[in-house]
Amino acid sequence: PITPVLLCGGSGTRLWPLSRKSYPKQFAQFLGEESLFQEAAKRVSGEGFAAPLAVTGDGFRFIVAEQLDHCGIRPAGILIEPEGRNTAPAAAAAALHLAETDPGALMLLVPADHAIPDPDAFRDAVMTGAPAAAQGQIVTFGIQPTRAETGYGWLEAGQDTHPGVNALERFIEKPDPATAETLFADDRYLWNAGLFLTRADTLIAAFEAHAPDILKDTRAAMDAAEPDLGFLRIDPALWGQVRSESIDYAVMEQAANVSVVRFAGGWSDLGSWEAVWQESPQDGDGNALAGLSTAIDCENTLLRSESDEIELVGIGLKNVVAVAMRDAVLVADMSDSQSVRRAVDMLKERD
Numbered sequence: 001p002i003t004p005v006l007l008c009g010g011s012g013t014r015l016w017p018l019s020r021k022s023y024p025k026q027f028a029q030f031l032g033e034e035s036l037f038q039e040a041a042k043r044v045s046g047e048g049f050a051a052p053l054a055v056t057g058d059g060f061r062f063i064v065a066e067q068l069d070h071c072g073i074r075p076a077g078i079l080i081e082p083e084g085r086n087t088a089p090a091a092a093a094a095a096l097h098l099a100e101t102d103p104g105a106l107m108l109l110v111p112a113d114h115a116i117p118d119p120d121a122f123r124d125a126v127m128t129g130a131p132a133a134a135q136g137q138i139v140t141f142g143i144q145p146t147r148a149e150t151g152y153g154w155l156e157a158g159q160d161t162h163p164g165v166n167a168l169e170r171f172i173e174k175p176d177p178a179t180a181e182t183l184f185a186d187d188r189y190l191w192n193a194g195l196f197l198t199r200a201d202t203l204i205a206a207f208e209a210h211a212p213d214i215l216k217d218t219r220a221a222m223d224a225a226e227p228d229l230g231f232l233r234i235d236p237a238l239w240g241q242v243r244s245e246s247i248d249y250a251v252m253e254q255a256a257n258v259s260v261v262r263f264a265g266g267w268s269d270l271g272s273w274e275a276v277w278q279e280s281p282q283d284g285d286g287n288a289l290a291g292l293s294t295a296i297d298c299e300n301t302l303l304r305s306e307s308d309e310i311e312l313v314g315i316g317l318k319n320v321v322a323v324a325m326r327d328a329v330l331v332a333d334m335s336d337s338q339s340v341r342r343a344v345d346m347l348k349e350r351d
Ligand code: GDD
Pocket: 006, 007, 008, 009, 010, 011, 026, 055, 056, 057, 081, 083, 084, 085, 086, 087, 090, 110, 111, 112, 113, 151, 152, 153, 154, 173, 174, 191, 192, 193, 194, 195, 248, 269, 271
């Protein structure tokens, strides 16, 4: 079986004010009754999957435990990162932890902030990649691109090697706008869905080859990890020394043994309010309304009241996102919704 590694330590600042430092977007309810994290955990449970390993920040450990419990999932473990060092150290820590009991264990790195409407198609794609992963490949999942997105990684698919699996020629993380246009125009390129299927020892070897410092420092911090009330807390002082980097830059852009499985089901990284708007049910004029909100003569808006004490009314708006919380309100041009991160940085400085 495949052990899912639930990466749920990100801060999700582009979805402020719903996503907060103390309660990031993956734990909030976005589109349905359950949080994105719960949906992600459920997607990788059942046949073919072992109990998951969650990797998260200190402040989120109880949220993770409680949300898993709520959907009836008993984790194999919860690794606590004393601070966020991005996905490379988190993935290395998970691989080292799993390799302790089974170096050949298949692991699936699962981001906790995606919307995937067809879980069965998703499972099929994962299982399609399993034989290649068992033979030492790092398997990525490729999505048909619909725009020249600079916020994703891009995959160049090459020859097929196993049924449904292609060799990966090139991995390009977060290209600049001009490069993204070139990649979008070329039908060999797919978006990287952000999921990785690999054996623990394969991933450790890839770190050894391409980011040995991260592996060495993560190993030291893991060796000094302490069990804490059912959690495993990585050593804070040693963890603080680990280079902060994403797995995409640290390993995936370099490694030669990478493959890709095309995933044709729906997929969205709910990385911005614009993406949430695209994924939400809309009225005939393209307005997505949530909570106590009303749109009059509006077009293509996202209006969300997140408080049952706030009526949110939009009149004559076009391409606007408005999100009202009890203690904060965001009003932004839809196309500029990536800039929310800048607002969060400014607010941080003011604190
Ligand atoms: N445990 C832990 N610790 N998780 C983290 C950390 C961390 O320090 N940082 C981020 N994560 C989690 C996030 O919560 C998210 O679920 C996942 O790891 C990916 O991190 P993002 O920060 O959202 O990455 P991204 O969206 O910019 O880019 C990645 O995903 C894209 C698709 O969504 C890359 O893999 C891209 O290549 C890919 O296209």
